[in-house]
Amino acid sequence: MGGVCSRKRGNQVNEDGVRVGVNRRYCKNGSSKWLQGTPFFRTTSGCQPEDVSCPSLMELCIHKARQDIDKYSSFSVLPRDISQQIFDELVLSNCLTETSLEAFRDCALQDIYLGDYLGVDDGWIDVISSQGSSLLSVDLSGSDVTDSGLALLKSCSNLQALTFNYCDHISQNGLRHLNGLSNLSSLSFRRSVAVTAEGMRAFSSLVNLHELDLERCSGIHGGFIHLKGLKKLKTLNIRYCKCVTDSDMQALSELSNLKELQVSCSSITDAGVAYLKGLQNLILLNLEGCQLSAACLNSISALVALSYLNLSRCGLSDHGCDKLSGLKNLKVLNLAFNNITDACLVHLKGLSNLETLNLDSCRIRDEGLANLAGLLLLRNLELSDTEVGSSGLRYLSGLLNLESINLSFTLVTDAGLKKLSGLSSLKSLNLDARQITDVGLAALASLSGLTHLDLFGARITDSGTQYLRCLKNLQSLEICGGGLTDAGVKNIKDLTSLTLLNLSQNCNLTDRTLELLSGLTGLVSLNVSNSRITNDGLQHLKPLKNLRSLTLESCKVTAPEIRKLQTSALPNLISFRPE
Structure with missing residues (x-):
């Protein structure tokens, strides 16, 4: 959502569109379970949202320990779960240093998550390794740890999860120090020069390994x-x-x-896929970006347990797609950016368990959607950049479990949106089309469960925004490039569930807009670029304590004034433009 509000048109592989193998927040210790569910933002002291309950005595003690960390030489006499919580708090608040780390020597910590933490090198490993057999999980991604540091972890014989993503100072010889860590069940070395064909020899002794992540490792061929x-x-x-x-x-x-096998953007061919036929327990297969032909489907059709299949950007055509009909357990199917037409969709009719279907940028037309009418469990449907128009949407009217539809860059008009009015389960709708107007927005007023609405580029006026009042559950709203003025924003100001709001490219919005939005205290991201907002209007943003991203490009706003606002009233603001 940049200032010019241009749309990314799918020429790049979406790296986050599929599940990865190893969770970087892998955590065994019960006292630090809250790490796994860390919200998008974390409030700092003195900046708690108004509805936060009173902190517990334990939370106050942990907070006090963090503030006075320089006064303590050791926490080893404390119960392990207390020491763990103090450690986690120091990491999350970016207050842990090599000096303060010394207080955690011999504390029997179970989880040490320092992924992307600045300054971590071999000097930190001595204290980390002192946790001995208690240590279960370590993440040192992006650190400057070398082979010598990795060697010190050999004493932590009960390690179950180890993550060294993007660590450039470990060599293939250093991987030999993994020998003896036979309890490892999760190992991640993303983009590592250490993981070569020869370096992978060290993995052969890790007989209890369940998860291995070698994403972006460029020297693993033959290993x-x-x-x-x-x-x-x-x-x-x-x-x-x-x-x-x-x-x-x-x-x-x-x-x-x-x-689960993720092998996208590799150099394998149909012949390589044929070797996978024996993997009868395979549930997830990601082949995105591999240059395959219809012949690969002969092999894939043998994997009857598959519930997730990604064949996006594989150069497939309709020929051979009949093999898809045998994958009765499929729940997720991604065929985006392939040269397939309505003829392919005929073979999806019997996939009654399908919940997610991605047809982005395929040559699909209205009549092709008739083949989806019986997929009653379908929850997510991606039709962006297809030739689907208003007529085709009638086939979707019976898919009452649909929660998300992407119709951006299609031929759908206002008339077509009326056919979606009965989809009461719909939560996310992306339209992104110039042909959508106030009339189309009126047709959506009945979809009270919507939480995400993208009207990017739609021709919405002040009058049309009245229909937004019915969408009380909206958390994300984009009306970018419409014809809004401050008068239209009056109909947005009461949508108190909003966390993301993009009103960029509405050039007639003024400081009054920021005043109207000042009551949306849940906002995390706000974009009002290319408008008439000035420095004077920034004062109205002071109540938005949860704001983390603010974009006011091509406005009469200066970076120094935003920094003043950040310092005085918005300590959670970490991204702003102009900067």
Whole structure:
């Protein structure tokens, strides 16, 4: 949502569109479970939202320990769960230093999450390794730890999860120090120069490994032979490894317990996919960006347990798509950016378990949607950049479980939106089309459950915004490039559930708009670029204590004034433009 509000048109692979194998917030300790559900923003002291309940005595103690951390030489006499919470609080508040880390020596911590934490190097590992057999999970991603530091972790024999993503100072020789960590069940070395064919020899002894993440490792071709003995391996992520070829797939063919395989953007062909036919327990297969032909579907159709299949950007055509009809357990199917037409959709009729279907940028037309009418469990449908128009939407009217539809860059008009009015489960709707006007917005007024509405580029006027009053549950709203003035914003100011609001490209909005929005205290992201807002209007943003992103490009607003606002009233603001 930049200042010019241009749309990204899908020429790049969406790296976050699929599940990855290893959770960076892998956590075993009960006292730090809250780390796994960290919200989008975290309030700082003195900036609590008004509806937050009184902190517990334990929380106050942890907060006090963080403030006075320099006064303590050791926490080893405290119960382990208390020490863990103090440690986690210091990390999340960015207050942990190599000096204060010393207080945690021999504290028997179970989880040490320092991924992307600045300054971490071998000097930190001595204290980390002092946790000994208690230590279960370590994330040192992006650190300057070397082979010597990795060697110190050998004493932590009960380690179950180890993450060293983007660590450039570990060599293939350093990986030998993993020998002996036989309890490891999760290992991640994304974009690591250490993981070469020879370096992967160190993985052969990790017989309890369940999850292995080698995404973006460019030297792993030929190393998969060392994984043959890892019979417990269930998840393997080798996305964006162009070096991976068909012979590597042959080496994986013996991993009979493999359930998830991510091998997108590699150099495998139909022949490589054929080696996967024996993986009968495979539930997830991601082949996005691999240049395949219809022949690959002959092999994939044998994987009857598949519930997730991503064939986006694989160069497929209609020929051979009949094989898809045998994958009765499919819940998620991604066929985006392929040269397929309505003829392919005929073979999806029987996939009654399908919940998510992505047809982005395929040559799909109205009549093709008739083949989806029986997919009653469908919840998410992506039709962006297709030739679908208003007529085709009649086939969707019976899909009462639909929660998300993307109709951006289609031929849908106001008349078509009336056919969606009965989809009471709909939560997310992306229209992104110039042909949508106030009339179309009126047709959506009955969709009271909507939480996300993208009208980017639609021709919405002040009069049309009255229909937004019915959408009380909206959390995300984009009306970018419409014809709004301050008068139209009056109909938005009471949508108190909003966390994201984009009104950019409405050039007649003034400081009055910011005044009207001052009551939306839940806002996390606000974009009012290319408007008539000035520095004087910034004062109205002071109540928005949860605001983390503010974009006011091409306005009469200066970066120094935004910084003043940030310092005085918006301490959670971490991203702003102009900057």
